[in-house]
Amino acid sequence: MNRRRKKVIRILALDLHPASFGYAVVENADLLDWGLRKWVARDPVSVKKKLCRLIDEWQPTYVLIREGTLRREYRAVQAAARQAKVPIRELSREAVREAFQPGKRLSRFDIAERVVDRYPVLTSRLPSQRKLGYGEPFQVRMFNAISVAIAFHRGPCDCVQLDPQSDGNVGTRDFDLLQ
Amino acid sequence: MCFCIVVTFSDLTAQFLPTYLRTYRKHTGLTQTEVAYVLGINRSDLWQYETSRREPSLRVLLALQILYRMPLRKLFAGIFLQCRGATLQRLRRLRARLVKVGKHKQSSLHMQKLDWVSMRLGVSTPALL
Numbered sequence: 001m002n003r004r005r006k007k008v009i010r011i012l013a014l015d016l017h018p019a020s021f022g023y024a025v026v027e028n029a030d031l032l033d034w035g036l037r038k039w040v041a042r043d044p045v046s047v048k049k050k051l052c053r054l055i056d057e058w059q060p061t062y063v064l065i066r067e068g069t070l071r072r073e074y075r076a077v078q079a080a081a082r083q084a085k086v087p088i089r090e091l092s093r094e095a096v097r098e099a100f101q102p103g104k105r106l107s108r109f110d111i112a113e114r115v116v117d118r119y120p121v122l123t124s125r126l127p128s129q130r131k132l133g134y135g136e137p138f139q140v141r142m143f144n145a146i147s148v149a150i151a152f153h154r155g156p157c158d159c160v161q162l163d164p165q166s167d168g169n170v171g172t173r174d175f176d177l178l179q
Numbered sequence: 180m181c182f183c184i185v186v187t188f189s190d191l192t193a194q195f196l197p198t199y200l201r202t203y204r205k206h207t208g209l210t211q212t213e214v215a216y217v218l219g220i221n222r223s224d225l226w227q228y229e230t231s232r233r234e235p236s237l238r239v240l241l242a243l244q245i246l247y248r249m250p251l252r253k254l255f256a257g258i259f260l261q262c263r264g265a266t267l268q269r270l271r272r273l274r275a276r277l278v279k280v281g282k283h284k285q286s287s288l289h290m291q292k293l294d295w296v297s298m299r300l301g302v303s304t305p306a307l308l
Contacts, residue, residue, distance in 0.1 A: 007194070008194035008195060010194075010196075030202075031202075032196075032199070032201075032202040033201060033202060033205060034205070057230055058196070059196065121205075121206050121208070124208065
């Protein structure tokens, strides 16, 4: 029997903020887990502990983050990924937007709505649109993380592979891993 | 850049998580407390099952199957593949033993066993004489 099996690629996508982060675990195109975590601001130990727990539980193939992550949080992710020997990948904001609607500038909320179209199970978590003068809803972070994972799975994109041992500046481009 | 990936059985087993209980629960929208109540167990027990710290009992397994309407091989994909690999390997060894013994002693019961084991493995029954 000659049955070809597709390689399972599990991604832990993160949207990092100084006091919290949104995460999503995606296996090929299936959404396995999603959520939000708070951490003590400027406490690298609490950050690392929460990330390590997620990595241990989901054993991802890659940890995926969006470009432009704050330096302190980035270092925490790097440390956790290095400990678990999981490579980190970075995806640009443009690549995420392009993955959802090429040629049109979408807001985070528009992207969150498209994420819900794809995964209706998240409908109840969709935040109401932000009003002028109000802060960004907490849940948007989770949708940001899911959108990064979807963009990564959509195929060729300007994804940069980072060695967890390196400083995070130099990487090799990886285009066709999912094909 | 071109990747050539050779996937072996052990790789495949390692690729899947031991359990996908959390995923199925989250897709229902139920909390751990609610699912634990339906299963008739403590919330901490469910947490241990979801994080692969412990394996559930037969009754809990059946309750999980009824609750999520999913076969156990999907709920526990990693453990299932591991178990299937080990079982088939032992079955192959048993077949080899049956073939070896059959060369000296043949009976209808022996041939019946060999036929069934060969059929289960998807191979033809060897001619012993």
